Amino acid sequence: MQALFENLDLVLFAALFVVGYFAGRWNERRHYASIRRREKDLAGVLVFSNRFPPAASGRAATRLVAGSAVISEDYFKGALAALYSIFGGRVRSYESLIDRARREAVLRMKAEAHGLGASMIVNVKFQTFAIGGRSQNSVKGVEVLAYGTAVAPAGGA
Amino acid sequence: MPEYRNPELPEEVNNSDRRPLASFFVLSAAALAAFGVAALALVFFGGELARHLPYETEMRLIAPHAERYPPRDHPVERYLQRLADRLASGMSLPPPMAIRVHYVNEPVVNAFATLGGHIAVYRGLLERMPDENALAMVLAHEIGHARHRHPVQSLGRGVALGAALSVLSTGAGGGVAEGVLGKSGMLTLLSFSRAQEDEADDAGLDGLALAYGHAGGAADTFRMLREAAGARGRSEPPVFLSTHPLTQARIDRIAGAIARRGAKADGPRTAIPEEVRRALEKDATQTTRPSTRSAPAASRIQVRVVPNTRAGNTLE
Numbered sequence: 001m002q003a004l005f006e007n008l009d010l011v012l013f014a015a016l017f018v019v020g021y022f023a024g025r026w027n028e029r030r031h032y033a034s035i036r037r038r039e040k041d042l043a044g045v046l047v048f049s050n051r052f053p054p055a056a057s058g059r060a061a062t063r064l065v066a067g068s069a070v071i072s073e074d075y076f077k078g079a080l081a082a083l084y085s086i087f088g089g090r091v092r093s094y095e096s097l098i099d100r101a102r103r104e105a106v107l108r109m110k111a112e113a114h115g116l117g118a119s120m121i122v123n124v125k126f127q128t129f130a131i132g133g134r135s136q137n138s139v140k141g142v143e144v145l146a147y148g149t150a151v152a153p154a155g156g157a
Numbered sequence: 158m159p160e161y162r163n164p165e166l167p168e169e170v171n172n173s174d175r176r177p178l179a180s181f182f183v184l185s186a187a188a189l190a191a192f193g194v195a196a197l198a199l200v201f202f203g204g205e206l207a208r209h210l211p212y213e214t215e216m217r218l219i220a221p222h223a224e225r226y227p228p229r230d231h232p233v234e235r236y237l238q239r240l241a242d243r244l245a246s247g248m249s250l251p252p253p254m255a256i257r258v259h260y261v262n263e264p265v266v267n268a269f270a271t272l273g274g275h276i277a278v279y280r281g282l283l284e285r286m287p288d289e290n291a292l293a294m295v296l297a298h299e300i301g302h303a304r305h306r307h308p309v310q311s312l313g314r315g316v317a318l319g320a321a322l323s324v325l326s327t328g329a330g331g332g333v334a335e336g337v338l339g340k341s342g343m344l345t346l347l348s349f350s351r352a353q354e355d356e357a358d359d360a361g362l363d364g365l366a367l368a369y370g371h372a373g374g375a376a377d378t379f380r381m382l383r384e385a386a387g388a389r390g391r392s393e394p395p396v397f398l399s400t401h402p403l404t405q406a407r408i409d410r411i412a413g414a415i416a417r418r419g420a421k422a423d424g425p426r427t428a429i430p431e432e433v434r435r436a437l438e439k440d441a442t443q444t445t446r447p448s449t450r451s452a453p454a455a456s457r458i459q460v461r462v463v464p465n466t467r468a469g470n471t472l473e
Contacts, residue, residue: 076181092173095172
């Protein structure tokens, strides 16, 4: 018992590590399932990086739409990333964070456009912002903001 | 707009994290191995650098602890100090170094050398010594440690290890560093390597042979201590055995070292003065009488008073 208290930092690390791994995996699996389902549902809303809609679309109403998502790392991902930072290479544990944040942001933007009756978003751009991580032990998160111009048939928006 | 479609992107391109736990263990094993090598290097250099610490600095380190154990006017301590001075005069100690022997009135079979040339000898060990020659071997061995500055090397290693461990965990590393630098740990928890033991044995043999003209008692000391442990069976062997096995190899090594020096293997033995024997007996009866009344409590207190002598390294 005393040994437990003397090495409280190690015990704490182990606990956070285990919780981070299992909770993080479970959350990520659920989030990806939701992302795939909604991507199918909203496949009708097309996304373009072009500044203007295709010429054939005729008179249209336009409106700014945006979607933003903040995804946090878990303790396990952070520990793994710290190891990657020693040896270099792809920081694989953070790739899924960015991937989820980007796809979630697009989905929220698409949902907004869909609510406006638009079937395409043009001039789509992304911004990312790192949250936390200023102090060494803080848990890091990432925000991805997706925004663009929703194009709806005239009168629809 | 039937001519436009957003394709479904493959999942693996942006998210390749397929077996995170496996990569974690591979990477942390590699990091730990690298850390282990660095820690070993630190510990090695810690010991080597400590050897070059000026002796005056070592004295300053130990001074606050030494003050608590001033020389006592006790017949046993006076006798031990005289014997140590006689042995040390033949062991070519570096100029500022002086040996101070402390007699500890406890039944533990133990003796150890620590920083600043301080040597502690316990009553339990003295009672088992058949003659002065055997006792001289124990003292000369501890003086050998002091002469080769093993205590400060051990301290340097301990501090370096603590510093290295505190990178991993502040708790564990701080514990080690504190144990080494702490009040009681510093005095009794210094551990010596096998090579240092051999070095101290050699220096001790030289001192013994020079003082008595023969090396009688050297092998006896270790053989006697081993037999004492055997006679007591499995019930609590003397402290030094748990940390420092008295192997036949060590006894053979000592016999070989005596032969190589061309020293006489044995000769006339000197008895421990009767006055010292009587003082030891008096101390033994005075301290055991109350303990017969409440044995468990007394033995528990004794363990608590000298926790480090039981766990610590002795006669090493």
